[in-house]
Amino acid sequence: MAENFGILFQWLIFLGAAFISILASFLVITQKNPIHSALFMVLTFLCVAVLYLLLHSQFIAIIQVVVYAGAIVMLIVFVIMLLDLETELRTGLKIVYSKVIGGFLAFLFLLGILYSVIAKSPTGKVGSYTTEKMSVSTKAVGEVLFTQYLFPFEVVSVLLVAAIIGAVVLSKKRR
Amino acid sequence: MWVVPSIPPALFLMLSGILFTIGVIGALTRRNAIIVFMSIELMLNAVNLSFVTLSRFLQSMDGILFAFFVMAVAAAEAAVGLAIFVMIYRSRETINVDEINLLKW
Numbered sequence: 001m002a003e004n005f006g007i008l009f010q011w012l013i014f015l016g017a018a019f020i021s022i023l024a025s026f027l028v029i030t031q032k033n034p035i036h037s038a039l040f041m042v043l044t045f046l047c048v049a050v051l052y053l054l055l056h057s058q059f060i061a062i063i064q065v066v067v068y069a070g071a072i073v074m075l076i077v078f079v080i081m082l083l084d085l086e087t088e089l090r091t092g093l094k095i096v097y098s099k100v101i102g103g104f105l106a107f108l109f110l111l112g113i114l115y116s117v118i119a120k121s122p123t124g125k126v127g128s129y130t131t132e133k134m135s136v137s138t139k140a141v142g143e144v145l146f147t148q149y150l151f152p153f154e155v156v157s158v159l160l161v162a163a164i165i166g167a168v169v170l171s172k173k174r175r
Numbered sequence: 176m177w178v179v180p181s182i183p184p185a186l187f188l189m190l191s192g193i194l195f196t197i198g199v200i201g202a203l204t205r206r207n208a209i210i211v212f213m214s215i216e217l218m219l220n221a222v223n224l225s226f227v228t229l230s231r232f233l234q235s236m237d238g239i240l241f242a243f244f245v246m247a248v249a250a251a252e253a254a255v256g257l258a259i260f261v262m263i264y265r266s267r268e269t270i271n272v273d274e275i276n277l278l279k280w
Contacts, residue, residue: 007179014182018190025194025217029201034209041213044194048220051187055231060223060242067246072216072253079257080209083264102203106196113192117185127235144236145243156247163251170258 014054021047034080038073045069059138187228194221208260208270212253219249 024043031037045068052061145153194217201214223242230238264270 004177004179007181010182011179014186018186021190022193022197025197028213028217029197029205029210034207037210037213041216044217045220048194048224051190051224052227054182055187055227057227057231057239060227060239063243063246064223067250068216068220072250075253075257076209076213079260082261083209083270085207085209085270099204103200106199106203109199110192110196113195114189117188117192122184122188122229122232124229124233125235126233127237140236141239141243145240149240152244156244159251160247163254167254167258170255170262 010054013050017047017050017054021051034085035077038077038080041076042069042073045073059141184228184232188225191221191225191228194218194224206271206273208263208272208275211272212256212260216249216253219245 021044024040024047027040028037028044031040045064049061049064049069052058052064198214198216198218198221201217202211205211205214223245226238226242226245228238230236230242260270263275267275269275
């Protein structure tokens, strides 16, 4: 009985987070004011972080909140405030022929994804990280990251340095 | 006794597909470059969700590490992309993607 209540509670959290994330991401692409879009994007990212917690991966949930909802959206809001976009507030979502075709193709793409998800359950090599081992997830992530994935980790650090230098060089004023 | 089934992975994957499609529609239909950029971030986020779902249900750690690397690449992309937007705005006074045609000939 107690397990039943636990799973029912998980279903409630899942349905709520899924519904709010779909609604918020829809509002991201329909809002006219870019600041509102950015704030709805924070809401989407927080809902996805809740889903990560539901999937027993606390590390990714915390990184999601810190990096996505914290750093990236903060950068976007900062740039929106730096640029003067007042004149472009009214352009909004305009219905043009090509956009209708694009939206229709995207919808067909969604149907393809849904069919492939429903038709076949995910198969593949089942690893050794069971739920009990995953629930101390951060330690396990560190162990795999610094042994098996050490080289990609170093490459990512080089990439981040290059991105920082590139951003500084790009935004420097010409003389 | 009646037992509630636990959440199947297909629902998480469907949600990921829906979020990805919303991102695609936003990137195709909006003209403001910053909102196109936000749609791309939404797509990356949807892909991360499916990575983490599969890593949970296949009991493997690889998906979680891929999500970690995708986040690092998204952060680098945000830094460089927004710097490019600031520069384009400085020289062209607009960031509408259909008015930026420097590479067209």
